[in-house]
Amino acid sequence: MATVWIPSLLRPLCGGAHTIEAGGATLGAVIDDLEARFPGMRERVLDRGQIRPELAIWVDGDQADGLAAAVGEASEIQIVPAIGGG
């Protein structure tokens, strides 16, 4: 199971947990798993089936290109706002 860090403003959706173990071989599958257990999660993270442009989802230290990003058994997933630089 991958570990997903839940952003503070989404924690009310999942009983206040800071991290949640979720299953799936891809990022999309992990989000499906979260949605199944904590309805409403998907639409906070995705827009029309894509990662919301204002968000960045990191899998094991790299920003995921999309929902097909591979997720391993011991993966760490973080959901954070996207950042610009100067």
Place this chain on the structure above:
Amino acid sequence: MTTEHKAPYRVIGTRPLRPDGADKVTGKAQFGADIRLSGMLYGRIKRSPHAHARIKRVDVSRAAALPGVHAVVTAADLPGAEDRVAELGEGSVNMRELSGNVLAHDKVLYRGHAIAAVAAVDAHVAGQAVDLIEVEYELLPPVLDARDAMRPEAPLLDKNRRTRSMAGPADGPSNVAAHYQFISGDPEEGFAEADVVVEREFATRMVHQGYIEPHAATASWSSDGQLTVWTCTQGAFAVRDQCVAILDIPVSKIRVIPTEIGGGFGGKTIVYLEPVAALLAKRTGRPVKLQMDRSEVFEATGPTSGVNARVRMGATREGRIVAADVELIYEAGAYPGSPVMAACMTALAPYEIANTKVDGYDVVVNKPKVAAYRAPGAPAAAFAVEQVVDELAEKLDIDPLRFRLANTSREGTRGPGGRPFPRIGHEECLEAALSSPHYNTPLEGPSRGRGVATGFWFNGGMRSSVTVIVNADGSVSLVEGSTDIGGSRAALAMQLAETLGVGIDDVRPSVADTDAVGYNDVTGGSRVTFATGIAVHEAGMEVRRQMTERAAAHWHVPASDITYEDGRLTCTSDAQKSATFREMALQVLRTGEPLVATGSIVGRGVGAAFSTQIADVEVDPETGKVQILRYTVVQDVGTAIHPAYVEGQMQGGAVQGIGWALNEEYCYDDQGRMANASFLDYRMPTALDVPMIDTIIVEVPNPRHPFGVRGVGEVPIVPPLAAIANAVYRATGVRQTQLPMSPRRILETTLGLS
């Protein structure tokens, strides 16, 4: 302190002349305004004198009738842009808002907001025509302060705006465009554990990047409907894609040619003039050049946010920071998009703190829409946090650098959102500062003080492409698409020379237009030497592979028999068969297939950059003037590819920060008019205001870059505001919670003058 020669490298770490340098010292280099085309017209923009008003009527007839005027355009000439968010590589931009910022549709939201544009035979006639454009306004009350704008009764800039957050959109309309929050651990429990708690509020003003080159763009349409745009930009592809969206034309119809760029610091990442020049050029059938004057640059481009911050931090008697609570309110300007989320994520990054809460608010006000500015969001947050950290250290009677060292982030420390740091060099920076000659030289004399501060900034990855062409004489052309603001052509050419084992003089780098090289995200986020460097390395390795195959065919041996080392191909099965890269090129490229390789990458494995800085100041107790006596920048750069330009980034960032700390600010009257939109009254440091800036390059290689590169450009501007504030405190005994620490502010806070 720079290691001039590192054992594994031949080219990296040396200081060759930059390839574009000769043209820049002789005046030959072409910058944005230097474009001159046959039959070219000159454009000028009509701008709002009001900070907030509804546009009731625009009458361009008198302007259009002026002899010498060829066209006048308004927002009505722009195709309606969709209300969608376009990905431009630098965070996200709402296209309708981007279009509205280029030419106001129905409301003007800040003084300087563009309303119409004129093309004429020369700039003087265009200027006269602009004066003849009549605009009727319905004045609306301006909102100029973020805290005022957050009040429920505040006038709304956009009645359809609802606060966005991960919790979903809010119910009612608001000037608060977004709310960000990060909580880890249990902050209240953490504060309960603390023996010392410090809480303070801070405020900074809007400031500008202050690049010396004003924005300039020239557009020309061919008779078959192809648009060419010349512009000084940090990202030719970003300009292309924004023009495509705003003008509603296919990508295949537009080519953007980046000129040399006279500074950007994040401010040249979004379009202002390009789509307007394109409209005027289309209308007139002639090339049109638009360039801003300095007051337009101040009033109508994208400065960075004024900020309100509240910071509360607690530490144990032993010197361990156990809790932090930070609230950051950032002005977005006229449209959403302040860098507050980056501020939230950088504010506490230098420290490992178990219990933290950070809230950030992105608030629209009637000021120009902010753009990126060097480490966007981080300096103001560090100004607040690093003073509170300093105060904790003082209360605990611990040396401020040692206090930071005791709490430093390390590999594995989790930041906001739970992301763990990879290998970072903050600890090494602090140690280098502690053992620096500067820190170990006592500062003596009255009204003098020494301050330290530390800062963090992300590195960007994003997309880069390069093409490497091996010429028949063995020289190598490097075609890249990352516009070069501060010497990146040199840094990339050096990485290619290193990869191929050839001399730096054998590599000729050039920045290509959008039709001549693969996609490249903007030059920003400290990403080019890192990410485009990876693309260069990839292309270089492909050249090596192809060259090895050619050599194998030439020598009639299997490729597996050939080694490539230090720029020499050698056949392991026949030592007689050995040739340098150049010799082999001469053998195989005169007649065989041309040798071309590309590198196209998404920059993964970004490093993280830290800088620790030491400032000595003297404060004139009678005038309040702060003089910088000595200044040292310590920075982990991963690997310094070209140490001279790495030092240059460190020095330049520090001095830009010194300006921000001491004198720079947007001064507004209560109607939202900027009172100091000139280089005379927007007081950037001159050569006489600063000393030599000492640099200490720390090299903790980024393990995920082939040469260990970390982004260098942005982080040096993060610590100076706080370092100087801490120094002023030591000199005067008074904490400076507002910027700029101008003589007036110093007198007000030290003498109670008001």
Place this chain on the structure above:
Amino acid sequence: MHQIEYAAPGTLAAAVALLGERRGSASILAGGTDIIVQAREGRRRPALLLDVKKIPELTSIRTAADGGLIIGAAVPCARLCAHGDVARLYPALIEAAGLIGGTAIQSRASLGGNLCNASPAADSIPALMALGAVCEIAGATGTRELPAGEMCTGPGANALREDELLVALRLPPPVANSAAAFERFTPRNEMDIAVCNCAAGVTLSADGATFISGRIALGAVGPTPLLAEEASAALAGKPVTSSTIKQIAGMAAAAARPITDMRGSAAQRRHLAEVLTRRVMERAVARAKGAQA
């Protein structure tokens, strides 16, 4: 910029005639460092720019019969500051004129332009006032003289009639045991406008123990540079001590009528008026004593 005409007459008479013809629609172009910017920004809209740099009277530095100097109104600051007699006789003027803009501005900007532009914060005007400079003015009806302190009548407004131009500034020869000094305060060390500036001229008794007379002028603390008259008058007969200087500085500051703008607050300017007056008086006294030694 709007359409303008340009003329560069070679004689004073021709210039005065042209001014008379144009009846207020002409502006004088000396160094151009103010007028060109103002015309470009639409703050002034002269129909004619009258370049005075070809007129000998405006571009020369001459010694007057009384031993003082007559400085052409259009002499650029760089030439003024490099002039041996000016440096010897009026170091305070060099301290002031040398601060008008950076190096490139110095090549063009002039005392006459600085004075006629009548900025409340102009650096050379308090120095000219403290030195007792007199304006030599030419016009359709002849020439007249005016104390430098009376040239500015408001922000950006001067006492010249439409047909007049400033020809030169006449500086009286320094009397024995006298000296002046100038200082300004700016947030940056260069390329900045004074938040407050101050010049003081003092004459001491032969033994250096008593003030005979003095003149203190302040800039950027009122609509025009101003002479602190009470403070100046109060100096006569006072002992040369730090407490006198402190007292006079306080009186000078009391004469200030500053406003708050983006360059500084009223309170800051009033405070600086006192600090700067004290500092320039100390320097002027030291200089007067040094001159005597």
Place this chain on the structure above:
Amino acid sequence: MSTRTQVGARINGEDTEFLCEPRQSLLEVLREGLGLTGSKEGCNNGNCGACNVIMDGSLVNSCLVLAVEAEGREIQTIEGLASGGALHPIQHAFLEGAALQCGICTPGFIMSAKALLDHEPEPTEERVRRWLAGNLCRCTGYDKIVRAVLDSSVQMRDTARSDGGRS
């Protein structure tokens, strides 16, 4: 529509004639009329020094000189500094010392430095900083620029000395 004036000036050693309107600055005519775009417009009001040129031996902001004022004057711009393909020692010192990043302010700095070293061959660091205070640079923090000017002054003195020895 406009009254154009014919102006004759010696620009970078060549007698040059051009037509201009009185409202045009020397900078505008250099750039748009004569194609000498090495002088840059950073502020157009004399506060940044990017347009600095040398007129009759004096450093001026070309944005604050009317083109008509150039009549009969000798003007030197960045384009006239290198002789026959060889960089001027100041240009070389800037290149060698990494005294430029974006490069937009560089021509102005080099012209200012030349005016300084023409007047004062041995300036101190403080003198260099004061002289260059009218030139804004936003990239370098001035450190390497000041060093480059000091380095070139040494270089030029050495060259002058060895030239003197020969003649």
